[in-house]
Amino acid sequence: MRLPLGTLLKPVFPLSAESFPKMAAERFGVQQDMDATWHTFEPVARTLVDSFHLTLDNPGHDRLVPLLDAVEPELRGIAYEGAGMGLTLLDALFPNKKRLPAFLHGPGAPYRCLVHIGAGLVLPRLPFGTTRFLARQDPFLRWLVLDGYGFHEGFFSWRKVIEERRPPRRLHGYAARAFDQGAGRSLWFSTGANVERIIATLGTFPSHRQPDLWSGIGVACAYAAGVMDRNAIAVLAEAAREYRGDLAVGTAVASVFREQSGMPAPHTDLACEVVWGTGAAEVAAVAHDAGLGPFPAGAAPAYELWRREIRRQWCARSPASSGDRGAVTKEAGA
Structure with missing residues (x-):
């Protein structure tokens, strides 16, 4: 009997939901609050891993999409992220199929941001170079692949990336910055x-x-499983100080992710209300308006220019932006 491909690949590409809390405990030791938090995080991690394996066994759209759409709406975007992982791995092993592009231009299009992040999550485990893979991706969304890459390395290679603060040597320019966006997201977990x-x-x-x-x-604060109350988010926003505008950009990006998933979440609204003073739907509208451009060619990647415009709009409407130096730092580091 022929074994499913996912079963064959599990020993080669080991990934399990149980590995997430183990890695966190390895870093910080056993913490009572972390054990409680992981009960909330567990469905997210399990959905990501399960959908990754599901995709390896069912890569055809006719079989895969109904399985992904059967996932409860709150977690469906995570399921599509896992599909991005699986399809990217399959394309690496069987490059003639080009499953990921077909998915992104087909049933995965509504979740394209999350699918790109999923592709980045599996990228460190693939045999080909990062640069070559990125060159084939959408010029605007390819930076989300680096975000996923940064999340993976920030979590699973935390000694090097977080403790020693060493990003991959082969990443330069804006690629290193997009990597840090994902590494920051990994800290949440x-x-x-x-x-x-x-x-x-x-x-x-x-x-x-x-x-x-x-x-x-x-x-992460606005998109991932809600574990912070209003006061905790406010403390986090206050601690960001001159980088509060950058925190605001992240919540706006998350509001777009949540909108794409088709399922509003109370914690996304809560994070947006604390940071922006309004709900997720209005923040997502701001993010969409910021993406209308036109953006000057060559100044910076369009993705970063979009983010700068989101930050500018947050500064224009938020009294908390007084003294915010995040925009200046960003301009210098583009």
């Missing part, structure tokens, strides 16, 4: 979304990297 641990960890990084790391925290 590896710290158990503990405000004190997040702030203390970010404080160890040099100032030129903090805007992108804070942006990643903003994405």
Whole structure:
């Protein structure tokens, strides 16, 4: 009897939902609050891993899409992210099929941002070079692949990336910054979304990297499983200080992700209300308006120019932007 491809690949590409809390405990030790938080995180991690394996066994759209759409709406975007992982791996092993592009231009299009992040999550485990893979992706969304890459490395290679603060040597320019956006997002999970641990960890990084790391925290805070109350998010936003505009950019990006998933979430609204003073739907509308351009050619990647415009709009409408230096830091590091 022929074994499913996912079964054959599991020993070669080991990934399980149980590995997430183990990695967090390895870093911070056993913490009572983290154990409780992981009960909330567990459905997210399990959906990501299960959909990854599901995609390996059912790569055809006719079989895969109904399985992904059967996932409960709150987690369906995560399921499509896992599909991005699986299809990217299959394309690496069987390059003639080109499953990922077909999915992105077909049933995966409504979740294209999350599918790109999923592709980045599996990228460190693939045999081909990052640069070659990125060159084949959409010029605007390819940076989300680096975000996924940064999340993977920030979580699973945390000693090098977080403790020693060493990003991959082969990433340069904006690629390194997009990597940091994902690495920042990984801190949400590896710290158990503990405000004190997040702030203390970010404080160890040099100032030129903090805007992108804070942006990643903003994405996770607004998109991932809701574990913070209003006061905790407010403390986090206050601690961001001059990078609060970057935190705002992250929450805006997350509002777009949540909109694409087709399922509003109370914690996305909560994060947007604390940081922007309004709900997720209005923040997503701001993000869409910011993407209308036109953007000057060659100034920076269009993705970064979009993010700068989101930050500009947050500064224009938020009294908390007084003294915000995140935009200046960003301009210098483009």
